[in-house]
Amino acid sequence: MQQATIKDLKAKRRALWRQRFMENWRVFMHNPLGRIGISLLIMFGLMAVCSYIPPMIDPMYHPMTGVDPKVVSSVGPSWQHWLGTDFMGRDIFSQLLAGARVAFLVGVSAAFMSVVLGTAVGMTAGYMGRFTDTALMRLADMIMVLPTLLVVLMLAALFGQLSIWMIVLMIALFRWPGVSRIIRAQTLSLKQRPFIDAARVSGASHLRIIFRHIMPNVLPLAFLYMTFRVTSAIVIEAGLAFLGFGDPGTVSWGMMLQWVWKTGHMFQAPYWLLPPGICISLITLSFYMLGRAMDEVLDPRLRDETQAG
Amino acid sequence: MALLTVENLGIGYQTAKGLLKAVDGVNFTLEPGHSLGLVGESGCGKTTIGMALMGLLPPNGRITEGRIILDGLEISAMSEDELRKVRWNKVSMIFQAAMNALNPVKRISAQMAEAIQVHRPEVDDHQAMERVEGLFNLVGLPLERLYDFPHQYSGGMKQRAIIAMALALNPKLVIADEPTTALDVIVQDQILKETKELQRQFNIGIIFISHDISIVADVCHQIGVMYAGQLVESGPAEEVFFNSQHPYTQALVRSFPTLAGPKTKLAPIPGEPPNLTGTIPGCRFCDRCPKDTASCKLDHPQWRQVGPGHHVLCDHC
Amino acid sequence: MRKYVLKRLAQVMVILFCILTILFVLFRLAPGDPVTRMVDPEMTPEESQHLIEQLGLDKPIWTQYLIYLKNCSTGQFGYSIHYGEPVAKVIWEKLPNTILLFTTAVLLSAMVGISWGKIAAWRKGKATDLVLTIAALVTHTLFLPWLALLLVWIFAYQLDWFPITGMVSDEVWLDPTAGFFTKAADVLYHMVLPLTTLFLIHFGSYLLVMRSSMLDTLKEDYIVLARAKGLKERDIRNKHAAPNAWLPVVTSVGLSLAFSINGGALTETVFSWPGIGRELVFAVSQNDYPLAQACFMLISTVVLMSNVVVDVLYAYLDPRIRY
Amino acid sequence: MARHYKFACFTCKVVAAALLAVVLFGLAPASQAASNGMLKVGVLEEPKSLNLWLASDAWSNRVLSMIYQPLFVREPKDSKLVPWLAAGEPVYDAGKMTYTLKLRPAKWSDGTDFTAEDVVFTGKIIKEFKIPRQSSKFSFIEDIVAVDKHTVRFELKRPKAIFLTRTLTTPIVQKKQWEKVVAEARKSEKPLSALLRQAVDHPVGTGPFMLAQWKKGVFVYMKANPYFFGKGQVIEGYKMGPYIKGIIFKVFGTADAAVLALRKGSIDFYWNSIQAGYLDQLKGDSDIKLFVSKKSGLYYLGFNLRKAPFDDMALRQAVATIIDKEFIIKRILQGYGEVLYSVIPPGNTFYYNPDVPKYGYGMNHDQRIKKAYEILKAAGYSWEVPPVNGQGQVQKAKDIRLPDGDPMKEFVILTPPADYDPHRAMSGQLIQEWLRAMGMPAVSRPMAFGALIQKVKGQHDFDCFILGYGKLSLDPGYLRSFFHSAMNKANGWNMSGYESAAYDALATESNNAMDLNLRRKMIMELQKIVMTAVPYIPLYNPTIIEGVRVDRFTGWVQMLDGIGNIWSFCDIKPK
């Protein structure tokens, strides 16, 4: 074949993927939820990036160790402290920024881990079937009935304060069964689909079928579930910190709420009570919206609605 | 007076890519007790017409032009409330996918009785059940299966139940939308025979929608061939088959294998139907037409009469 | 059916046994025992040792495990180290409170969520749908303890409509003239805020699940048939769409129960509602093994059993499903 | 199917309607009549048990101290011991080593007489069952004899200072109530655990109040005890009541709710130290009066003397110099606390030694660093970048090296987690920063309490830790426990591993000294020794801030550890 044709085909291939992406992006952005979600996430992302700035300006803005030498108790917003200070004179705004960083760290890494684990388990169980399936799914059932927050809380209390990475790991370890159930169901239904038979007839090995045929079909779903897992990971971490079992060396929004609650400032310091709660709620909301908008991208049924019936 | 008159009917769907003209300028009439078969590929607008006759277009679809007059009532201008009274009472429908058209969590008899009681509030439960039993007998369903759930029926039984349901209120017109697509040959044959028999018995007008020309040919008095939203040829069944004029009809007839007659070479229709979004100048079939000329691409073809009651939308036949 | 139920129950037993064992191992692996944490300079090492022996914490791990299994199988779960009372007794005192709050909240939010989800799906794309969906999304993603604190701040503190925390007021319970209804009313009065919190958090998820399930159902052919039959829109919605749509919701209620319990524990903690969730948090922080284990087992059992119940219920409700 | 759905909908609607009705009904104001003349006390947690022998926690003590009474109590002014159930000072027979004690005529709350038998019984079961926290107070007692109905004689094996301060302050239980229980417990395989597991639903005591009703998780209602021995009598100048009908302990899960309840008037007294954050609001409220009281508390940084680097006294002294205790108090305690320089808090006026080495006293940050630098340099430490440069200016130090030239390995300051005690957790953070300024690789790590204790007390596997005692006994007997080499063992109280023969001898002697003044001298000396070697750096002692409403009751009695004491409850009167 001539080089030109090959080049042409390569260009076509690229165009195909670009078109596919643009199409999805268009559907995604067409959804108001998707637009709101993305803009909120960009805002939180900026906050997380900006969290490195305050300690550089002045050590007194360090979210954990910095204190304003002139302030000895919680004061309201001022020019120097945009959101006021906490009970020992630390800047609430820089804590809020640092909280965004922790939320992303916890949310994304825990979700990623649990989704990878869940997808692997789900695909294995669904594809292998029989005993493997039963064993893995019973395990999933078992973990599924455990209320994650309480389990992690118990572990935190038993094994000493958990570091933030341990918390992330724990959340990941206890949040995979939901994903794996969905992925398993999807794998089972994919396994019945004739294109898998077609691949087998073409001589594809099991590995090839799993990675080449099943995985591309479950990955979007796994990705979708990741956004939902992000929200649950953030909420669990925040809940843990709120109950006082978080990583004490980390400033998370849940930790801020714990401080305002435990030091008894909730009735007198709305400038301290409101921001972390709003942030937790908004970041969960934005990931949730992202997920729902993505759901629409992934679900052709929803997409076709606007087209001829 | 004609049972049903469809005048210059146009139906559009609002889509993300603009208005999709699913049906464009369709005219036909149906006499009481007659049957009309609408044939065409999927997406040619035949189901849309069926839904429009029931006043059941999806939310993004609307009648853009023309009128539908059923038994002296203008369906196309009715409010939802008026339509509700007409539906099933005057015009009922046999659905394409019988397995999905029955509510899976309600008993068959209840679903049939419901159709009766909605329109005849004076009928009490007992009378309704009597009527349902009568219908079961009519379509040859065993009475002991009266209280089953849909999933306990076989495909043919479900289709029969749907037919029985369609006849529940003695409508003047029944729209049968691909009633046998998912069925086996033998069951399909039985259902078709029964449909024909019931039509004769109750003098019902039937609009029979199918992509399978061989089925329509067996059942209907008249045939309308649809292509890309337009009716391209219509007339008595025999005429349309043995004396088809439109190139599309000809191709369609030739592309079907039959048991009877000489074993001729099939002639596949090349290409794909056009995209209906936006305006299409000229004849819609010209891309696939063997007789296509330069003018076909530019000018809209005109309706011509080619035989008794036999019309065709083509400038070259 | 009976065979299926029995099989599921057997599975539940096996899972419970596993959880039981894992709990035991975890609590034994953890550093520090309940006696060590009694840091009272008046307590001498000899006394600690004596106490450890008396509590049976010095026995070989297998013996402890067997005793533990025996205690669990009798449903007694041994003695709480903190309260010095049988664990079963401690739990029975708190359980009704949790059941009252949690069940009411789940039922209420499921009811409202399902009926509003039905309406939202029915009016898809209209203002009603938009308002309901956004309300559901927002309340569903609110951070629970924060919402609870906020409600306390606004309704108990600023407006002073409701008590701040607790479950009953002593005034009522010490009043000899107060009858049953007065007392019940008092409890419900205290329940308003925690109930609102749980309700706000939960109804959104039910609404969203019901809405999408309903939207799926509305695409089915039998809905078109119902419409073709000339049924009133209201009847189509209530008699044809809703009964099919709420089936998957039933399952999702069962599956989300474990996650709801997290919220239950947080709510109980913030509102000082004397229930199992709060007790568990407390027992965990006190290293009170037997109590924490029992609370945990109880929660797991409840979740497992409600999943079985939901599955059986599903099979019972949906004529298509037969095991 | 639709039927099920309809039924479910219907059920839900009925439930909702019922709920709504009852809620509206419940909004009607509750009756206030029943609670007139009752003192309402807010507490954070409910008592864990009413079994005196199990209940060691502060919240149980608040209730039980109203019921079970000791022979002697501390009076409010100078915290001296005064006879309570005892009729007078004990009479000591040095030859036989016996103490003879007369008892007051008193009655138990069930109306039976309080007799010497009860005292004997209490002492004996403590000895027999080795009841935790109590048995050490009786281990040196040979026998307790009821001489007559109102006279009891303690026969000691050897002299022991804590006899007067601790043994005689043990609460006395009723023989009648406990006899059966004890007999049963004896029979069981594990007598102590059987005894501790005994549910005591109606404790019978001699105190001013008796239990009337306990609604778990909600409130504890105590009625005035009509048989209270002190009623109408004058003890230490206080005319005893109680003048109130009863006390209701209301359980609030969180401090903010309790403080709010105080402000709204639903409690009269919040029996817990109020955090500084609330004070601004409370100060502005004319119905509320705040009492700021000293406390017998000790919060300290402890070292592990068993291993490097803190086996070096110079290093410990340098650390003590660097730590700015004033800063901790100002910031973390927000001014409500006092700086500690000795292991005995100043509130314990009799034993407190104000004349111990005060490291870094009165210095500012730079001075502290310079001083610490001097100490360390003298001891042979070196730096990559020293904290003080050639010009004598303070700079950020880097990489301290031990006298043998090895770099100092990273060490961990263990603290309880922030939820347990934010003050200690944050102090750890501050200290970490200060030490890092000296180039020391310090890491502050909060750790769950159980794990922390296990590491520090059980395994001795740590570098430094911050712990504290909120309610340290006024008897300084703990000095021996904390630093005697005999206690340097797993689960022993000498967590630092401090060992000094001189100290051991003096501490033991002081604990056996029956002469108060002599003992005081020895205790002073002991403090000096400890503070020179600094195994512990005492940090701070918080003050107790308590709030009461002034609109219903007056007559609170303030003493060490606040106004929540038996004198207050016997003395307050309704307005």
Added chain:
Amino acid sequence: MSQSRENKTILQLERVSRFYRTRGNVFRGGGRLVVALNEINLSLRAGEIFGLVGESGSGKTTCGRLIVRLEEADQGCITLNGEDITHLKGKKLRDYRRQVQMVFQDPYQSLNPQVTIADSVAEPLITNKVGSPLDHMERVLKVLNTAGLSPAEDYVYRFPHQLSGGQRQRVAIARAIILEPSLLVADEPTSMLDASYSAQIFEILQGVRDKMGATIMFITHSMASARYLCDRIGVIYRGHLVEQGPAEQVINAPRHPYTKALIDATPKFGRAAEVPTYGTLLAAERPATTSAGCPFFRRCALAERLLCAGTYPPWHQVGPGQVALCHLLEDAAPAVNSG
């Protein structure tokens, strides 16, 4: 056409049976054994198109899946060119599959929606390690052209959902023939398509046979399609092969009552008068007496109770190359209403 080719048998099925066990039912207890195929004997000659006709559930799809080894036979053996392939495994199985390919019924489901047309079609090349990637593209384009998708360059980089049903089925055929197999199993390739597309598919299949010399097993429920496409026809009823013979013969002179019933039921397309009707099917099924009898007994209008219900019918040679499984062939009623 079959006469023009050598009459070598390429594929042989000998007494092949396949059972399914229904899943246990909580209400009724354990699973039942359902016979999908009952001792099928079949042989395909090289280069012919063999039509397997039957209703859904008759076992015709199972038969196809057994041949390509998507399922395993419970009994009997299948040979390809004399080699027993019933229990092949591993590399031998893969080698076997280079010779035997399948086209599936539903083109909407038989292409992976996440894989481009090029990759789908090239998959057999990749899995069998044939040629270089550059070579692959060339062959893909060529085979797509063969399957009637031209210009092929326009189709290779698309996803299945961007194609119409007919185009997808052509892609599926292209994938099946890219390895130039000697046997192609086409499982109702037109039943999911609009009737107007079938002719295209038939044309391609014929082309595959004519140009590549492949043998095709064409599975269908439509007698008309079989008549048009096939050299020989086998009629299968509930797992039993009941009649087999040259296509024209079976359709013009069916001998088994079931074959006749199928022909009765096929729409006659406006030419009803030209085709005889046989009326061999009962209106309602009769209750079964024993399980040993003729499989068609319950629906056969002609059946003799004693004979047909009691014994399994023998094969009868009823014409040149035509056999039928029926007791009543000697005295079969003559066709009624023959025109």
